[in-house]
Amino acid sequence: MKTQIVILGGGTGGTLTANRLRRRFEPDEAELHVVDRDDRHVYQPGLLFVPFGLADPDEIVRPRRRQLHAGIEFHESDVESVDLDAGRVRLADGALLPYDALVVATGARLLPEETQGLTGDGWLERVFTFYDLEGAVALREALGRFAGGRLVVNIADMPIKCPVAPIEFTFLADWFLRERGVRAKTELVLSTPLDGCFTKPIASKHLTHLLEEKDVELVTEFSAGEVDGVGGKLVSYDGREIPFDLLVTVPLHGGAVYVGRSPGLGDALDFVPTDPHTLRAHARENVFALGDAADVPTSKAGSVTHFEGELLEANVARFLAGEELEASFDGHTNCFVETGFHKALLIDFNYDTQPLPGRFPTALGPLPLLRESRLNHLGKLMFQWFYWHALLPGREIPGVGPAMPTAGKQHVA
Amino acid sequence: MTTTLIADAPVDVDAEGFLTNPDQWSETIAEAIARENGIPELTDRHWLVVRFMRDRYLQTGTAPSIRALGKESGVPVKELYELFPKGPAKLAAKIGGIPKPHGCI
Secondary structure, eight states: OOEEEEEEOOSHHHHHHHHHHHHHSOTTTEEEEEEESOSEEEOGGGGGGGGGTSSOGGGGEEESGGGSOTTEEEEESOEEEEETTTTEEEETTSOEEEOSEEEEOOOOEEOGGGSBTTTSTTBTTTEEOSSSHHHHHHHHHHHHHOOSEEEEEEEOSSOOBSTTHHHHHHHHHHHHHHHTTOGGGEEEEEEOSSSSSSSSHHHHHHHHHHHHHTTEEEEOSOOEEEEETTTTEEEETTSOEEEOSEEEEEOOEEOOHHHHTSTTTOOTTSOBOBOTTTOBBSSOTTEEEOGGGBOOSSOBOHHHHHHHHHHHHHHHHHHHTTOOOOOOOOOOEEEEEEEETTEEEEEEEOSSOOOOSEEEEETTEEEEESSOBHHHHHHHHHHHHHIIIIITTTOOBTTBOSSOOOTTBOOOO | OEEEEETTEEEEEOTTSOBSOGGGOOHHHHHHHHHHTTOSSOOHHHHHHHHHHHHHHHHHSSOOOHHHHHHHSSSOHHHHHHHSSSOHHHHHHHHTTOOOOOOOO
């Protein structure tokens, strides 16, 4: 009988894993199944641009099915649960998918309803998120009408997808409001539960400096406990208040719902405890996880998922062949950070090395690290092409390998 | 890392006063750290949270985040902030004699 490989999630991680495994195994060796609840693959980095009219919703959504190569079976259904003992996935439509190897790639889900008042009165009127397409489109309308006042960007709590996105949103909002001539009438605020604007100290310092230059007020160690969408107030658990006219929130995140319905698979937040170097889930030896669904200690970002893909594919194959897994994933993360005015900076780091200044991918560049440049902005724009045409098909991007390059990095004392 | 005296016991602490060796902890030390951080007396609810944090750290090598703490300890996040003003996860870790929790990434 053919080996059964089931991949839950048809987003970045699920798609590139399925395409890689399809190339590795002959059709008569293995059957590949991908499950997702819908057929809409959103290019998530594009969501940042939608509220500013810099990207159209149509440009960033494509059918999931079409990103999967021939010989991969796509099931459009919610997942009911995973039975780890039986080695079987139950779909919401009742179908059962037995597996020899399971890959969990169902990402993170937004939980705005877990913050008191957030989805109450004022939600999608003066309280928005750009972390899904519906929210990003609604926010575009609201920003178009915004005539000044207090614009507050808030991170509810970590972990979130793309921890630089709220900072990028703030930079782009500054640019957008200047272009529209209302920046002078706007107080722009970024509030975060962290003790700085970003998780890593050197990058945090650079980004804080940029926020100051752009006259953004940074509020740190602010854990949002309650939102009053009518009174325009964000209240922290320790009783501090931030008034707003327009609130852009990054809501709490959790893993997929079915993870919580599958005994032994997930943690308290429905993320999947996973070995950070082999990408095998702690739950069972035939379960793997990648991307935002896994709890590995690095950013939840598409670049991480991409860098994980090569090892994950090889380790699934090693497991199926009865071999030892390789423990080589280093936590490599690479993010373009849009700073507005056609510029961006680039950060590149892993589990052990925080983002440093220098050049990427080699000592000669071409891209500068931790410094604003037009080239980085073009890199960010070009990335969308690579996403559909290289990353999802499971191919390498020229010059950018899974392991973090060290040659161009300047070590700072 | 420096060695200091808390409740007359020598303990190793980091620059912010978190114990770096959980074995050096005692309930008396916990009470002393709590007083120093504005909690005059540890109630049963405080102890529930402190023990939960400590046990979880000793079992898994990492302390739970504030959200996981709220979901799993049975003490809601709002109450956690009432018990441990400013930063429940950090303060409960400090009182529980475990290293400072790493912020999420």
